[in-house]
Amino acid sequence: MSTSGKLPESIRYCIIGAGIHGLSTAWHLARELKARGTGSGDDIVIIEKSQAGAGPSGIACGVVRNNYFQPAMRELMAHSVEVWDANAEAFEYHPVGYLQISYDEMGEDVATIHEQQKAIGYESEFIDGVAATREHMKGIFSDWRATGVSSVLHEKKGGYAHNMATVNGLLAKVQAEGVNIVSDTLVTELAVNGGAVTHVVTNRGMVAVDHVIAAAGPWVPKLWEMLDLPDTTDIVSEGTTHNVPTWKFWALQEGTLDVDPGYLMNNDGSMPPVVHVDADAPLYDEAGNLLVDGKWGIYYKPDFNFGGVQGGYMPYPVEKPWRDVAIDPYGPASPDFVVGEDFRAVWAAALSHCQERFEGMAHMMSNVPSGGIGAFTPDSFPVLDTFCENVYVIADSNHGFKMIGLGALVAKELCGDTQALLEPFRYNRYALGKLHPVSNSPYPWS
Numbered sequence: 001m002s003t004s005g006k007l008p009e010s011i012r013y014c015i016i017g018a019g020i021h022g023l024s025t026a027w028h029l030a031r032e033l034k035a036r037g038t039g040s041g042d043d044i045v046i047i048e049k050s051q052a053g054a055g056p057s058g059i060a061c062g063v064v065r066n067n068y069f070q071p072a073m074r075e076l077m078a079h080s081v082e083v084w085d086a087n088a089e090a091f092e093y094h095p096v097g098y099l100q101i102s103y104d105e106m107g108e109d110v111a112t113i114h115e116q117q118k119a120i121g122y123e124s125e126f127i128d129g130v131a132a133t134r135e136h137m138k139g140i141f142s143d144w145r146a147t148g149v150s151s152v153l154h155e156k157k158g159g160y161a162h163n164m165a166t167v168n169g170l171l172a173k174v175q176a177e178g179v180n181i182v183s184d185t186l187v188t189e190l191a192v193n194g195g196a197v198t199h200v201v202t203n204r205g206m207v208a209v210d211h212v213i214a215a216a217g218p219w220v221p222k223l224w225e226m227l228d229l230p231d232t233t234d235i236v237s238e239g240t241t242h243n244v245p246t247w248k249f250w251a252l253q254e255g256t257l258d259v260d261p262g263y264l265m266n267n268d269g270s271m272p273p274v275v276h277v278d279a280d281a282p283l284y285d286e287a288g289n290l291l292v293d294g295k296w297g298i299y300y301k302p303d304f305n306f307g308g309v310q311g312g313y314m315p316y317p318v319e320k321p322w323r324d325v326a327i328d329p330y331g332p333a334s335p336d337f338v339v340g341e342d343f344r345a346v347w348a349a350a351l352s353h354c355q356e357r358f359e360g361m362a363h364m365m366s367n368v369p370s371g372g373i374g375a376f377t378p379d380s381f382p383v384l385d386t387f388c389e390n391v392y393v394i395a396d397s398n399h400g401f402k403m404i405g406l407g408a409l410v411a412k413e414l415c416g417d418t419q420a421l422l423e424p425f426r427y428n429r430y431a432l433g434k435l436h437p438v439s440n441s442p443y444p445w446s
């Protein structure tokens with residue numbers, strides 16, 4: 001067994017990145033190889049340019065939900081929720097449920113989600129109409145007062161997990177399987193010979209490999225460039241071909257209100273579900289200034305990990321992070337990313353719009369750096385596929401903390417068993433026009 005933390009000369013499976021997907025894949029692959037009698041954790045190395053959890057997996061808000069308009073996403077998430085449920089303690093997962101509270105235009109989409117959740121046995125409740133929405137929400141928080149919303153999808157499963165506790169829980173499982181984790185080592189080149197990658201080159205030497213798993217989060221596009229894969233993609237939609245950039249980047253804005261997390265308990269004094277509100281009422285600050293005159297969306301939860309009421313707002317597009325001087329060209333995207341004053345004002349105003357207890361609290365927004373960068377695919381849904389014969393790319397399009405079970409499915413595919421749940425996420429769906437349906441949500445990934 002080599003858990004030396006040193007680069008081996010050669011290895012069967014080389015995973016790049018120790019985030020949620022790299023770790024989950026290593027854990028499940030080691031078990032899969034053992035169960036099949038074809039290998040073990042000894043056959044796997046993870047190369048990580050920093051430390052486990054250095055990317056978005058270590059800063060994510062950690063929300064786990066099933067609320068997806070796209071059937072294939074829902075089924076994939078339902079599979080991951082099973083993995084969360086089965087390992088709740090190890091991953092510090094809180095299955096408190098999830099509320100999607102929506103404006104009129106979204107109502108029909110969300111009703112469909114509810115119907116389809118029923119069909120796959122994922123327990124949820126759908127509440128329709130302004131008065132019924134208010135009543136349901138007042139039953140949870142007596143100070144609920146949001147306007148501009150008219151339905152609630154109340155998922156009884158899902159919830160949230162503490163980001164680094166989850167990463168460390170996965171790390172312990174990976175180490176217990178004997179997987180070698182090589183930290184502080186940057187992959188700089190993927191050497192392709194005869195169509196396949198034969199060597200992974202790092203700043204500390206190179207490794208001969210049979211398989212590569214690219215699980216580098218928002219840096220996956222960098223590995224994509226190393227493989228010389230196309231920087232634009234043809235999407236066929238309704239008989240027309242659109243050529244679009246293969247990658248786009250969005251900045252996710254998150255923050256914390258510096259109150260005791262216990263401030264946001266429900267009417268019974270226990271942990272409430274995660275709250276996600278998409279409203280179309282004008283949003284004002286405490287002085288009565290109009291901040292948003294249109295649709296807006298926030299999510300929030302009491303969080304003992306962040307130490308307050310934590311959540312986020314809608315993301316905005318940014319340039320490639322490693323070409324942006326404001327962000328370390330090849331360092332972790334997330335800690336360098338600081339949300340602006342606008343975010344704090346809008347988020348605090350939105351909290352107050354929803355619940356009276358947050359009135360007059362905008363000055364309590366934390367200034368601790370928060371948020372981070374996500375790399376999004378042409379349709380903003382995951383690409384899970386093999387390129388250059390032996391490189392399995394896990395590009396989760398920023399859906400991913402909740403997708404803790406994805407590694408189990410990828411591990412089976414690496415052992416030769418194609419997974420039906422992953423078929424809708426192949427790269428050729430763009431050329432084939434097999435696209436996922438688009439919803440009326442203001443978020444790029446719903």
Ligand SMILES: Cc1cc2nc3c(=O)[nH]c(=O)nc-3n(C[C@H](O)[C@H](O)[C@H](O)COP(=O)(O)OP(=O)(O)OC[C@H]3O[C@@H](n4cnc5c(N)ncnc54)[C@H](O)[C@@H]3O)c2cc1C
Pocket residue numbers: 016017018019020021022047048049050051052053054055056057058059060061062063064185186187188215216217218219252253254332334370371372373374394396397398399400401402403
């Ligand atoms: C602010 C924010 C909040 C989020 N909130 C949620 C949420 O509530 N729920 C949810 O489901 N998802 C959320 N996400 C998305 C989720 O965090 C990501 O989709 C997921 O963590 C990605 O996991 P990963 O393993 O692919 O990548 P990462 O966590 O980025 O891990 C990749 C690792 O690869 C390493 N690496 C990169 N390049 C190299 C290289 N060349 N050589 C060696 N190592 C390399 C990095 O250092 C990093 O540790 C959020 C994202 C952000 C930014």
